[in-house]
Amino acid sequence: MAEAMLAAGYETECEQVFLVARRNALDAAAQALGYERASIDDVVRMPWEALESEVATWIKAFRHVVSAALPGERDLAARVFASSDADLGRAIFADLAHCALLQLLNFTEAVAMTKRAAEKLFKVLDMYEAVRDAAPLVDAWFNVDPSSDSSESDDLKSELASVQARLGESAAAIFCDLESSIRADVGKQPVPGGAVHPLTRYLMNYLKVACEYKHTLEQVFREHHRPADDDEADTAAGDPFAAQLMEVMELLHGNLEAKSRLYKDQSLSNIFMMNNGRYMLQKIRGSAEINAVVGEAWSRKRSTDLRQYHKNYQRETWGRVLNLLRDDGVITVKGHVQKQVLKERFKQFNAAMDEIQRTQGAWVVSDEQLQSELRVSIAAVIVPAYRSFLGRFSQQFSAGRQTEKYIKLSGEDLEAIIEELFDGNAVSMPRRRT
Known part of the structure; x- marks a missing residue:
């Protein structure tokens, strides 16, 4: 045709x-x-x-x-x-x-x-x-x-x-x-229990997927990203996509620090930063693509931050409890136990543990490894100190009602309380085991 x-x-x-x-x-x-x-x-x-x-x-x-x-x-x-x-x-x-x-x-x-x-x-x-x-x-x-x-x-x-x-x-x-979306996220209500913030979850999962497009985004940013005059020299020699991603990560970290200040309890503020910092690190280390962009130096810096949050939490909550278990020259004076002071110490310790159990039992640590690390570090400090305190002073009380009134916890009870922290379930202190 x-x-x-x-x-x-x-x-x-x-x-x-x-x-x-x-x-x-x-x-x-x-x-x-x-x-x-x-x-x-x-x-x-x-x-x-x-x-x-x-x-x-x-x-x-x-x-x-x-x-x-x-x-x-x-x-x-x-x-x-x-x-x-x-x-x-x-x-x-x-x-x-x-x-x-x-x-x-x-x-x-x-x-x-x-x-x-x-x-x-x-x-x-x-x-x-x-x-x-x-x-x-x-x-x-x-x-x-x-x-x-x-x-x-x-x-x-x-x-x-x-x-x-x-x-x-x-x-x-x-x-x-x-960047704009992070800056705009200025919620005034803290996340209950110090849990991972929704913004952290969203952004880290978003960045993880973005890094699966790493080579394409590198090409896109080389061709179309226009850096500001003051940072043009810095980005010209490097990777503008990686620089932009790191800017987002730093903004997120700063945003979380601002949100941590919404908590009135400084211990809970540190738990919040630990939760979010651990989540970010887990996402980075669980993805070869995002880990390659972020780099080990950033991860090490955030790991150092996490250890500091842990130390801050330990000091804020358990430092005060530990001070109650020390004979600082007030309980024993010239070889004699001041029984009234001792009673007051046990009352303060019991009240402190009851408060910790009621409040921190409702706090949330969803990462099992972090939860275990916290519990182990707490128990390693508090339980031996309490057992030693009991061993030294429990005989000062007569058996029966007086002992039950002041010594409400055994060493095993204390371990059980610590094992129930950070589960998101607040409960009252149990009676002493017999």
């Missing part, structure tokens, strides 16, 4: 009919994969939940068209127009590919125009990768060496580069917006 039309002088009509037929075939192939064309207005107004699914479908359709459908169309055009000028089939295919890609790339333009939001980053990066990876395939359609020039592929690659730039700019801007 093509040969007959060309021989009769209907070259233009032949080209038009062929292009319409093959565009329809390409549309049908995309529709078979679930992709339906939508206007820019429709895309911009679409809720993200629906658009997210559309993006996934678009990526599948785009990759199929670029890697399979259009190479097939190139071969078909070469066969159909084999008897005519060799350049005709090549030119017709170039027009077909240009039309097909423009239709698909309009969708990415529309997505880039939607309102920026953190949850869109990874789909934008998926689209960026799909468009980026299409360039060498375009060269292959025309059997072009990537280092050479080809007018047939240049226009298509120019379109792809333009769309890739728009997507890259959008991705870089979305990631940089994390």
Whole structure:
């Protein structure tokens, strides 16, 4: 049919009919994969939940068209127009590919125009990768060496580069917006029990996924991130994506320190910082990608911070308790036990333990290793001191009601109380075991 039309002088009509037929075939192939064309207005107004699914479908359709459908169309055009000028089939295919890609790339333009939001980053990066990876395939359609020039592929690659730039700019801007979201999170209510803050969970999981796109984000930030004049020299020699991620991490740490000051109890403030610091470290060390970006120096610094929070907590809560178990020259004077002072010490100790059990039993340490470390360190300090105190002074009370009144806890009771701390369940102090 093509040969007959060309021989009769209907070259233009032949080209038009062929292009319409093959565009329809390409549309049908995309529709078979679930992709339906939508206007820019429709895309911009679409809720993200629906658009997210559309993006996934678009990526599948785009990759199929670029890697399979259009190479097939190139071969078909070469066969159909084999008897005519060799350049005709090549030119017709170039027009077909240009039309097909423009239709698909309009969708990415529309997505880039939607309102920026953190949850869109990874789909934008998926689209960026799909468009980026299409360039060498375009060269292959025309059997072009990537280092050479080809007018047939240049226009298509120019379109792809333009769309890739728009997507890259959008991705870089979305990631940089994390700074604003952290600064805006200034809640006035502390998290109950000193637990891991929702912002910490969200950001660390977000950054973990972001680092799975590490190489793509490095490319995006090299091409589209514009550092401020005062830090341009610092980032130029390094990796601007890593610098931006570290800025987010530092902002999060500062935000958590501010939130820790919402707690009236300094011990709980330290528990909060321990919980969040441990969570951040666990996420970093559990992901090779984010660990590679953050680096060991940062992790070591945060580990040092955690140890300091632990020491601060131990001093704030248990230092005062430990002082009650010391004979500081007031209980024993010139070899004689001051029984009234001793009674007061036991009363103060019992009250302190009851308060700790009621309050710190409701505090939350969800990381089992951290919970165990805290309990072991507490028990290692308090239990031997209490047993020694009991061994030295318990005989000062007569057996029966007087002993029960002042010595409410055995060493085993104290160990049991410590083992129930940080479970999120406040209970009252048990009666002494007999």
